[in-house]
Amino acid sequence: MKMEDIARLAGVSKAAVSLAFNGKPGIGDETRERILSIAGRAGYKPRTRAQSQEVVADTSGDRAMTALLFLVIANSGIVTSQYDRQPFFRELIHFLEQGSRAGGFPLLISAIDMERFDEDLRAIAELHSERGVILLGTNLDKGTLSRIAERLPKLVVLDTCFETLPIPFVYTNNPLGGYQAGNWLCRSGHRAIGYVASNVRIPNFDARRKGFDEAMREWGIEVMSEHEFAVDPMVPAAQDSFKNGIERLRTEGKPLPTALFCESDFIAICAMKSLAELGIRVPEQVSVIGFDDISEAVIVSPELTTVRVDKEKMVRSAVRLATEAIEAPSGGAVKIAIDTVLIERRSSSAAPPFTSDAD
Incomplete structure (x- = not known):
């Protein structure tokens, strides 16, 4: 050898x-x-x-x-x-x-x-x-x-x-984790809920989506197509693909989602940094939930609400x-x-009293 x-x-x-x-x-x-x-x-x-x-x-x-x-x-x-x-x-x-x-x-x-x-x-x-x-x-x-x-x-x-x-x-149990995240958002009063997916697909991500969709059906909520985004799952930084989707909503005068479920913590960190660059406050205007509970989840600001995988x-x-x-x-x-277990931190809160992205 x-x-x-x-x-x-x-x-x-x-x-x-x-x-x-x-x-x-x-x-x-x-x-x-x-x-x-x-x-x-x-x-x-x-x-x-x-x-x-x-x-x-x-x-x-x-x-x-x-x-x-x-x-x-x-x-x-x-x-x-x-x-x-x-x-x-x-x-x-x-x-x-x-x-x-x-x-x-x-x-x-x-x-x-x-x-x-x-x-x-x-x-x-x-x-x-x-x-x-x-x-x-x-x-x-x-x-x-x-x-x-x-x-x-x-x-x-x-x-x-x-x-x-x-x-x-x-x-x-990825379906359970997706369900826990979706159910928590609905119980917290969110109705305009967005979904941030990985643009690289693996079975774990698909299973998380399955559980999330089940929670949406139980609450009678439909995720609008313009509130669905796809990003690189390996880049925990602001990404143009996500920012452009949010800016498009603003330009067209459409309401932003009041909450986002992200398929992983890296994706959630990407979403939070992108929103910060656009001047959108987390969680006052948009709540963010991730998945995995990696160590970085408590380093970012605000600390990330996430679905804990018991590694x-x-x-x-x-x-x-x-x-x-x-x-x-x-x-x-x-x-x-x-x-899985949902871990509540500061990146999520109850739905705001209105869905406009204005201050």
Whole structure:
């Protein structure tokens, strides 16, 4: 196995691999450990300056096979090659490290580049087919998951679910979260409710829309087409596509929505910053609700009302299923849905007494 292969499996650049092997600064401790662990498991034997010793594969004893692998398919949909810097996924990895450590299982982290999917999956399967694997499924479709499961029999998929696949899944009850957000807005007196969607579609977003729409039907509210917007889900900053939609309403003399449900916290932050640039106050004129409850939700101003995804509980369930697969594989797959909770903060309030965007 070459350095290029180690870089792909670790989801980093070749330069980062070189820094790790030579004990040089420039990468984080977790990244360095991940690179060296992958290299060791693959039998790659670099000599680091810092350690002055070889990193040798440990394939004997229980430790090698009881380590859990967290696997990411990068450069596909909303999951980039820098997935460990994306807030939601960064928090998942944090809880995975805690959970595997508490269970006495070392955690390996690896990535497959979607552009080299078949080659990278083959390499992963050769190294880890007997290992418990937790796969980040957020961005993956049914066909891709089936192909991965064929090569990795002790697989648990995290953050998505396909009910017709005989694979263990641990996922968020996204319809419930969308319903909770829509129901809260309606109970708070809002009737002109807008929807800010991701322009990159994944099943989780579609499920959130399904729950939101159910709440709207129960309250007899129709979301007007001009109150629906689509933005880049990876840019937590003001976006012209959203601002132009709001400005169009103003120009045409149409009322603004008094509230917005956003499919993720990044999208909600984008909406709030866009509204601020347009001189529209949150929540006095427009309430905003997000989804995920990432750490940034309490950093923005005003603090973001959001639907909390219990990432810690999701991860605990996934680790348990993966370790059970190592110790006593069962013949049936388990699917675990984790319910959401609406967290009220300062970005939302009761509907204003009128819907005009004038002061």
